[in-house]
Amino acid sequence: MSAARIDWRIVAAGCLAVLAAIALGGRGGAPLVTEMLLMALFASSLNLLMSYGGMVSFGHAAFFGLGAYGLALAVSRFGLPVAAGLACGPLLAGLLALVFGTLCVRLSHIYFAMLTLACGQITFTVLFQWYDFTGGDTGITGFMAPAFGLDERWFAVVVLGVVVACLLALWRVVNAPLGITIRSVGEDPERVSASGLNPRRVQLTAFVIAGTLAGVAGSLFAALQGNAFPDYAGLGFTLDSLIMVVLGGLRSFGGGLYGAVIYVLLRNYVPLLVTEWELVIGVILLLVVLWSPEGFAGGLQRIGRRLRSEPRP
Amino acid sequence: MTATAGRPILEAEGVARQFGRFVALGGVDLALEAGEKRALIGPNGAGKSTFINVVGGQLAASAGTIRLDGRDVTGLQPHQLARSGLGRTFQISRTYRQMSVRENLVAAYLVARGHGYSLSRGRLRALAAEAEALLERVGIAGLAERPADDISHGDRKRLEFAMVLAGEPRLLLLDEPTAGMGLKERHELMDLVAEEASGRGLTLLFVEHDIDVVFRIADRITVMARGQVFAEGTADEIAADREVQRIYLGEGH
Numbered sequence: 001m002s003a004a005r006i007d008w009r010i011v012a013a014g015c016l017a018v019l020a021a022i023a024l025g026g027r028g029g030a031p032l033v034t035e036m037l038l039m040a041l042f043a044s045s046l047n048l049l050m051s052y053g054g055m056v057s058f059g060h061a062a063f064f065g066l067g068a069y070g071l072a073l074a075v076s077r078f079g080l081p082v083a084a085g086l087a088c089g090p091l092l093a094g095l096l097a098l099v100f101g102t103l104c105v106r107l108s109h110i111y112f113a114m115l116t117l118a119c120g121q122i123t124f125t126v127l128f129q130w131y132d133f134t135g136g137d138t139g140i141t142g143f144m145a146p147a148f149g150l151d152e153r154w155f156a157v158v159v160l161g162v163v164v165a166c167l168l169a170l171w172r173v174v175n176a177p178l179g180i181t182i183r184s185v186g187e188d189p190e191r192v193s194a195s196g197l198n199p200r201r202v203q204l205t206a207f208v209i210a211g212t213l214a215g216v217a218g219s220l221f222a223a224l225q226g227n228a229f230p231d232y233a234g235l236g237f238t239l240d241s242l243i244m245v246v247l248g249g250l251r252s253f254g255g256g257l258y259g260a261v262i263y264v265l266l267r268n269y270v271p272l273l274v275t276e277w278e279l280v281i282g283v284i285l286l287l288v289v290l291w292s293p294e295g296f297a298g299g300l301q302r303i304g305r306r307l308r309s310e311p312r313p
Numbered sequence: 314m315t316a317t318a319g320r321p322i323l324e325a326e327g328v329a330r331q332f333g334r335f336v337a338l339g340g341v342d343l344a345l346e347a348g349e350k351r352a353l354i355g356p357n358g359a360g361k362s363t364f365i366n367v368v369g370g371q372l373a374a375s376a377g378t379i380r381l382d383g384r385d386v387t388g389l390q391p392h393q394l395a396r397s398g399l400g401r402t403f404q405i406s407r408t409y410r411q412m413s414v415r416e417n418l419v420a421a422y423l424v425a426r427g428h429g430y431s432l433s434r435g436r437l438r439a440l441a442a443e444a445e446a447l448l449e450r451v452g453i454a455g456l457a458e459r460p461a462d463d464i465s466h467g468d469r470k471r472l473e474f475a476m477v478l479a480g481e482p483r484l485l486l487l488d489e490p491t492a493g494m495g496l497k498e499r500h501e502l503m504d505l506v507a508e509e510a511s512g513r514g515l516t517l518l519f520v521e522h523d524i525d526v527v528f529r530i531a532d533r534i535t536v537m538a539r540g541q542v543f544a545e546g547t548a549d550e551i552a553a554d555r556e557v558q559r560i561y562l563g564e565g566h
Binding site: 172173175176177178180181183184187188190191192193194195196197198199202205251 | 369371390391392395396400401403407408409410411412416419420421423424425428429430431432433434436437473476477479480
């Protein structure tokens with residue numbers, strides 16, 4: 001995790017690969033790629049907290065869900081145009097991240113995690129129960145044409161643009177002084193405090209950035225489906241994001257990205273082979289944690305190091 | 314207490330700290346003149362670290378007042394105290410273990426200069442030369458690329474000291490700066506500390522178990538026992554004090 005410039009060749013290669021998958025992926029390709037991209041952004045936002053800020057959130061889907069509801073409510077209840085709604089989603093998520101974050105960063109470690117769990121469950125419950133406003137368990141549907149009525153492939157291209165822009169912004173953050181500060185707090189908040197900066201405020205800043213980006217992912221997810229359901233803020237999505245980060249690799253910027261690609265592929269293709277696909281994911285997670293605790297990215301780095309230090313004739 | 318010229322930079326009055334029913338500090342009075350080097354000695358459990366932690370803001374005082382440059386700073390948070398000119402190291406050195414030595418120091422500079430939230434990478438480049446020079450001065454420039462986790466205990470102490478210096482403190486609290494170090498390393502580190510403190514006009518308060526180091530560096534010595542100040546004076550006065558010899562110097566010598 002050293003501060004580095006953006007390698008535009010990698011960015012370009014990644015974008016081309018995604019575009020190729022969209023173009024050549026057939027009927028199911030574009031939606032799968034879109035889901036992957038949105039999960040990549042969602043997981044990367046959590047990765048900012050976990051890999052850089054040293055914070056494990058058990059309620060991160062709250063902000064994904066709030067992003068979705070920000071859009072759905074703005075359009076269905078307040079009659080705003082969809083474009084404005086897409087701004088409302090991340091805004092709502094960011095605002096609630098500020099509120100919940102202020103509460104959660106008062107404590108550390110498992111206590112922080114429990115507070116985020118509580119905030120996540122509160123969000124889910126409000127969305128689930130407030131029938132008059134949020135539609136309760138029936139969610140909000142029919143407020144917009146799924147994918148803006150665009151062809152799924154074009155929608156995937158739009159999502160690619162937004163996700164790449166968000167990830168570049170995130171890269172910028174983690175490699176700027178702010179990123180160093182966030183990592184410092186992740187490593188030793190007492191040292192940061194003794195150096196003259198309130199670590200809680202740094203944690204809150206990271207929490208709001210992460211919540212807002214999760215909100216972007218959630219908004220676009222709602223736009224893709226043309227609906228919003230309480231599940232988007234539920235424990236299932238939170239667990240998805242945690243699993244993606246761990247699979248992809250803690251302590252790596254690409255962790256969320258790799259994790260999302262692997263996880264979405266597994267979730268889509270393993271059920272075709274076995275009915276108990278959760279079992280397969282569970283076993284894979286177990287193997288990763290035991291043998292490559294730094295996930296796919298850590299494994300890649302190890303292979304890279306081995307290749308460089310032991311050149312085979 | 315002796316009356317010397319100038320105003321004390323640090324004044325502690327009746328500073329107390331309890332943990333449940335255990336009295337770790339039972340009303341400590343201590344004043345530091347600007348620029349002096351004061352050693353804090355005493356047997357284990359005397360309350361030295363507790364006192365440092367209360368002054369540094371890591372622990373709240375149960376009673377008493379602490380003034381920094383005449384300003385009441387009792388109850389302030391560590392980051393507020395740091396901004397008021399107080400720098401400290403910890404008994405078990407605190408650094409950012411997964412970050413490189415250079416990044417550790419850059420992080421300290423960013424905070425000290427108020428750029429902790431900046432998004433400008435130009436700030437990092439601007440600090441690089443300064444960080445390099447300070448690493449050079451504390452003798453770990455050769456380790457700049459290494460993760461802080463990967464360097465020796467003594468070098469990590471040097472790194473933490475450099476991180477504190479980056480904050481340009483006026484008052485420096487060092488809690489057992491040489492704990493766990495070899496004899497030679499220990500003297501080298503403390504000579505560096507003394508040199509930097511003198512050069513920068515810093516006031517130094519350090520907890521130290523090695524009496525040789527204490528006598529070599531300290532202008533004055535405060536002896537604590539059982540949460541109280543037991544004696545205070547110059548090195549000679551303390552060395553001649555029979556009671557001090559009985560409770561402290563006698564042990565392990």
